[in-house]
Amino acid sequence: MTQAPERRSGELTAREMLRWTWRQLTSMRTALVLLLLLALGAVPGSIIPQSGVDSLAVSRWKDAHPSLTPVYEKLDLFSVYDSVWFSAIYLLLVLSLVGCIVPRLFVYAKAMRALPPAAPRNLTRLPDSAGYRTDEDADAVLARAREVLAKRYRLRPAAEGDGFVAGERGRLREAGNLLFHLSVLIVLAGFGVGALYGxxxxxxxxxxxxxxxxxxxxxxxxxxxxxxxxxxxxxxxxxxxxxxxxxxxxxxxxxxxxxxxxxxxxxxxxxxxxxxxxxxxxxxxxxxxxxxxxxxxxxxxxxxxxxxxxxxxxxxxxxxxxxxxxxxxxxxxxxxxxxxxxxxxxxxxxxxxxxxxxxxxxxxxxxxxxxxxxxxxxxxxxxxxxxxxxxxxxxxxxxxxxxxxxxxxxxxxxxxxxxxxxxxxxxxxxxxxxxxxxxxxxxxxxxxxxSPGKDVALAGVVLALIGLCGSLFVRPRRVWVRARPVDDEDGVDTGGRTLVEVAVLDRSGNHEVDEVVRDIVEQLQGQGQDSSPEHSQEHA
Structure with missing residues (x-):
């Protein structure tokens, strides 16, 4: 039996090389580089007269610059948008965006169906949290917490023995990001239709x-x-x-x-x-x-x-x-x-x-x-x-x-x-x-x-603005409320028989989360009885 030759370190098969090339092409970094190259490639099309727009200006430019004319003609700078190099950048950008966006659509669709995550074991270790004690029953606190959070958050279904309420909001932020990138494809498609049929x-x-x-x-x-x-x-x-x-x-x-x-x-x-x-x-x-x-x-x-x-x-x-x-x-x-x-x-x-x-x-x-x-x-x-x-x-x-x-x-x-x-x-x-x-x-x-594709391109620009606003102003946020009974320490009344912990995790880096924590605590305490806010604590 003939053994296959040993592969050297770093050596890739043809299939692995194609897979590596595809991953590099469809990375967001490559898409940004191609988008930058496309913008740079459009600069000479805006500065140098284009034969398809004003042939008279091209003739005057050639007469005024006889030494540069052969170089510019070889580089197709008098017809930038019809040149091979500009078309190559354009097509590679479209391919990169498609390969970058489509997998993210499936990941996002899966994330949209996922439930808000369960509460961490120790909520007070999160950067923005608070806790207090109350004589109210833990189940009553959790029921009221569901009422308070249901107004602004998508809640995790209650399960027996959970002892917490979990909520989440702001999933449209990722939808805004995807819409923005998808709109770039729509704009490119609009320009492509115009270039082909216009x-x-x-x-x-x-x-x-x-x-x-x-x-x-x-x-x-x-x-x-x-x-x-x-x-x-x-x-x-x-x-x-x-x-x-x-x-x-x-x-x-x-x-x-x-x-x-x-x-x-x-x-x-x-x-x-x-x-x-x-x-x-x-x-x-x-x-x-x-x-x-x-x-x-x-x-x-x-x-x-x-x-x-x-x-x-x-x-x-x-x-x-x-x-x-x-x-x-x-x-x-x-x-x-x-x-x-x-x-x-x-x-x-x-x-x-x-x-x-x-x-x-x-x-x-x-x-x-x-x-x-x-x-x-x-x-x-x-x-x-x-x-x-x-x-x-x-x-x-x-x-x-x-x-x-x-x-x-x-x-x-x-x-x-x-x-x-x-x-x-x-x-x-x-x-x-x-x-x-x-x-x-x-x-x-x-x-x-x-320009047959101008309405498509305009729709893409509008969608890009909507997606950009969504990604900038929608704040993804998770919130948890845990309530559990506690015993008095050494027979001394410490302020209540139920410990309530509230924590908020803001995934957009917002610095106003402590206000959100205080607001939730105030709503829970304001509707409860015999609560002891003097025992509440906040962790910045």
Whole structure:
């Protein structure tokens, strides 16, 4: 018979290793660590622009940080909540909480059915206790004790010969703890449902005006979005049929004081329709005041300026006319933009430069001194030739392909810069045409999203608060009253023939237990006869 090889100290079989791993994963310590990691993992998702929320902000960030961009892309920091590492933390946390909570539910259910424990042999040795003597019969004292304690405690059934009354309260404290941890699972489940079945999309919408009557309208179809981030189980059938038009947009700017130049409020007045034949309705879309259409929410998350230009080519034909959204670069709303006149002849015309809402020259440098468009101006470089618009490849509207284009120069060989204000027309060199600055239109950026699990997550948060209140304010407490006959010591009357002992054990560390002991003693003595409180004793 072949003997099994001896196991070395600390060596575990595959089954034992799996059991040890499971115990480590489902420990409360591991759950807390994973919850902390999940919170830390969400930090870059709040600080770094996310492609699913604002792709324009991501593009600006990449342009401003070219050296960090490859690192961030490799770590999926532009799409944190869809990354493998964040999903791994999320799933491990769910697994840890399930393995941690489910066994405790069975233990708690068993504890709920258990009777209050019997009285210790010597109650006066407990930290909070008192005793007194009385001439009343021990059975009468115990019967009255049951009446007194039954008002606030769950009592242990009486048994012949016990000689004590035992009560317990505050078992809901553990229920509060379990409810709190269970609510974390509910919140995670809500977020998980939203991540799987929901979506987030963004679109820049230029306000409708007489100069651009076709602007400002959005229909809830996939082709209308500038960026769209669907969940893993999203289907286009989930898109609610609706449309809306941005009819007006206003900003309440602070023009004096320390906060001059900051916005006090934003208001986009929109007209919307549900379905194709719904009645037109109006709504004031504001920050933190979204429009809800069906189960879809529309949020106002940004705004900017869209200069209105008319570009005529060398033949005098209009090659471009309309507003173009420029992207704010800082809080002064100095904005960057690109305009591409594809049909211009003899060559395509491209403009790239800055928009100044309130233009001033300070110390020889062009600046904008206020974010409102009080004195708008454009300063742009001009390019002509092949702008890469016909090669079939995708191209951002905020990027000008200059690889095969020629920069327009002045006669002295310096770059030609188009500096223009509203109402002005500037002719381009070499008979390329002219540019007219017709005015400025505001644009708004809206986020449109569906979050199917938000009600589940909200319910989880509410349950977490209820559970937290229960675990903080419910005080688990046990109380015992023992009554037994005693003999006089050496024939001397010591104050009664029945010794009554009262003890309270508070499992929450409450320092007011001595008051509870005194209250029980007073109720027992106040209803009794011939009691001797001068013989009572308390032990702190």
């Amino acid at each position: 979506f987030e999309g963004g679109v820049v919408i230029i306000q409708q005006s007489k100069q651009c009557p076709d602007c400002g309208t959005f229909s809830n179809t996939l082709s209308q979005y500038d960026d769209f981030d669907p969940g893993g189980l999203f289907t286009p059938d989930q898109l609610n049929p609706f449309s809306f038009t941005v009819q007006d947009f206003g900003v309440d700017w602070l023009k004096s004081g320390d906060r001059a130049g900051q916005a006090r409020g934003f208001d986009a007045k929109i007209a919307y329709r549900q379905g194709t034949d719904g009645a037109e309705q109006h709504y004031d879309l504001k920050v933190n005041h979204p429009l809800s259409i069906g189960d879809t929410d529309v949020f106002l998350i940004g705004h900017g300026y869209a200069p209105v230009l008319t570009i005529r080519d060398g033949h005098g034909d209009v090659a471009w006319s309309g507003p173009t959204a420029f992207l704010p670069q800082d809080q002064s709303f100095l904005s960057f933009g690109v305009i591409k006149a594809r049909t211009a002849k003899p060559g395509e015309i491209g403009l790239e430069g800055l928009f100044y809402p309130t233009f001033e020259v300070i110390d020889g440098n062009p600046v904008t001194v206020f974010p409102e468009d009080l004195k708008p101006a454009l300063s742009m470089l001009v390019y002509t030739g092949d702008l890469g618009l016909d090669d079939g490849s995708a191209q951002s509207v905020y990027v000008l392909d200059k690889d095969n284009a020629t920069q327009v120069m002045k006669a002295d060989g310096r770059p030609f810069r188009l500096d223009i204000e509203p109402g002005q027309t500037v002719k381009l060199p070499d008979g390329l045409g002219s540019v007219t600055f017709d005015g400025v239109q505001p644009w708004v950026r809206v986020q449109i999203s569906q």
